[in-house]
Amino acid sequence: MAGQTNKRPVLNLPRQAAVRILNGVMTEHKQLSELTQSDDFQALAPEDRARSQRLATHTLRHVGRADRALRPHLAKLPAVEVLNILRLGLVEIAGLGAPAHAVVNDLVSICAASNQTRPYKGLINAVLRKAVADVTGKWDKSPVQMLPKWLRNPLREAYGNGTIMAIETAHMRGAPVDLTVTGDLATWASTLGGTPLANGSLRLGEIGQISALEGFAEGKWWVQDAAAAWPAAALAVTPGETVLDVCAAPGGKTMQMAAQGGVLTALDISASRMERVAENLARTQLAAELVVANILEWQDPRQFDAVLLDAPCSATGTIRRHPDLPFAKDGTGISELIELQTQMLNATVGRVKPGGKLVFCTCSLIPDEGEVQAENFLRRHKDFTVDTSLPQGMDPAWRTEEGGFRLRPDYWSELGGMDGFYLIRMNRRG
Template sequence: MVLNSDGKKKPFRRNESAAPRASQSPQKPGLQVRAAAAKILAAVVDRKLPLDGALDHEHGNPAYKALNEGDRALTRAILNTTLRHLPRIEAAISLLLDSPLPEGARALQHVLSVAAAQILYLDVPDHAAVDLAVEQANHDPRSRRFAKVANAVLRRLGREKEDILAQISVISPMPDWFIERLEKSYGKQVARAISESQLEPAAIDLSVKSDAEGWARKLNGYVLPTGGVRLAAFAGGIPSLDGFEEGAWWVQDAAASIPARLFGDLTDKRVADLCAAPGGKTAQLILAGGTVVAVEQSENRIKRLRSNLDRLGLEAETIATDLTRYQPEELFDAILLDAPCSSTGTTRRHPDVLWTKGPEDIAKLAALQERLLRHAITLLKPNGTIVFSNCSLDPEEGEEVIRRVLADTPAVERFPIEPSRWPGLEAAISPLGDFRTTPDMLTAPAGFAPGLDGFYAAVLRRVA
């Protein structure tokens, strides 16, 4: 005999099983969203797959692609929140378990993390998060035996939410390996400020062709110290905003707009934008007066760059090639090398970065950056200027690369950036004269998100 859902006995039939297949009964509303979120979380944390790839509408995770647009938006919100708070979420779950989950329960760990993110940080009814997590556990043969544990842990999490939030607030929301590197580079106080700042989504910043004050008025934004415009939160998509179709502006984080501005006037200058896609910096260099050659290794990235420039009504010569083998017929007056990096300065918009990268990736990328910079210097005319930049917070990918290159390359020297030229961002100029922004910098008026991406930029000049 087996039991009905109401607890009464019923006869056993040969074609029945204790756990019905999903096809035998309709799924609870919202179950597909939570299942997709748990699967993608596992792919990011356990297999180090980028979140953007999983959430791609054409080539992404099948569970995500099967959702309608509203459910996709909820899945993204759950995943971003879970990844931003993951160390705290895992600590909260551990507090409520009598003993750690066994190795074979890794799938359940992700189900619990997704549910806990909703209970602790999202406006989702606790009972819905609990019920759907238990349903997920029951649907998965690997997790079914832990369904009662999941129910008990999550219900208790809902009851004791405020106390648990207070207990876990002392834990960094960044993984141990990265917070340790931040503390070593910036000290504990700044490291803590950086880690807390990445808990909130990034603002939407625009670079404008002209009349920043006018566009700030039209779009209900305000003008940034970088000369761009920051928007308040709004409903709707970017293409619906005034000025998009006519190419009056493009989306570009305030920090990402800094490197191209370090050149000043580029009128009559031959300029290379190396590692140029998606084209925001290329557009800046063109508008500064330069005759720009945009170089990218991938033809697909070049296509994206061309499409963005077409919308803006701007033109540049584009070349798809391996940068380390690039040899132009004529040297350049100015070069921007925004080098590939770990992207650890962008965790507000890409919270998966710290879970898909590690110290070994930083070391490899720093070595690549150094090779690219050394080659880029050979493409520069005497008295020419090169700006080296990237969106990493780790000095191994920034200050250390520049230190090594300057130590044995007498052909170039550092050209210090003047803090007085950057009112509102003076604190971002290092004693050596380089730019180093961190996400906790840049206050904002009420109603606007503060902060900006972590970025490094140094200006070098060729003297021979």
């Protein structure tokens, strides 16, 4: 046609962004939460940001399956940046049912747009088409993504092979959205179409934008995994009790305990994260004193009726909603975290009034960050005893030898699982 010019094809921006995310996780060992704050990512339209994040997280959950299907068609492994394009394409086509022709053509264009990957256009096209043909009808039967050795080995020693495989299956399935509501649970279940859980959380099905749901703007509920809601429930705050929430951001537990009538002091070392707590409290119309400080250096002499310490940890219990974590981390730094947890637990002792109560918890699957910490604390501090009460909805079988509770992603599998967590309540003698 007269006047026609050759133009580079318009790239699918969500796919291109998803490839960038995968490269950032795999080559720079950055976490998805950091990568999605980049200027390039934030410049995308909201719907494109959401789609690219879904594509990237789904691919990360199925890297093992994708690599297993791709390997027979690769004489040798290409650079990670090329491999990530292949992984995303295979996962989107075989796992999400996207039309193969459109996905392959678009990924070839994305490959051609980068000097680093341009020489592999032909490989992307040929390998994807062959691999898709091979896995058609077999994708869901392929073994699930295994945890990396730095994490799988200690967890296998702690829980056994069968449990590790169940946890890995839970990670692959991802995580539904759970809410903590301030009103009647049954009413909100009917309003939002969710499922009430035994511990009082509300589990939602397929949802769109969270902030567009009824009740969000009015602060009637907030997003909080069911497992993460148990530590505050175990503390069992009563109206008028003074409560110190250590490492409070982003504020889910603070809001829980404020809604129970507690007089809250929320403490966190991060000023920026504390701004998030302030925003959440304002939305939910709940009150708490906000303190930006390090519990190890905090000079305030007050003691409290109740203290909750959600200590910094490896976050290995949250992999089902953060599938980038096994790739972005390599296990280094965990011993330092364990030492920090010990120091923080020791620092909370003087904050608990005689006759008061302390809950220690971590979103970790590693016993050294949970059961072992609690055992050592009780050995050091003879004036603390384990509380034997059972929080609402807690299965007695989840109680551990030292008296805490071990929550795992494979629990409630028929309902969609839960985050991995450890928690224990200890009471100080009067």
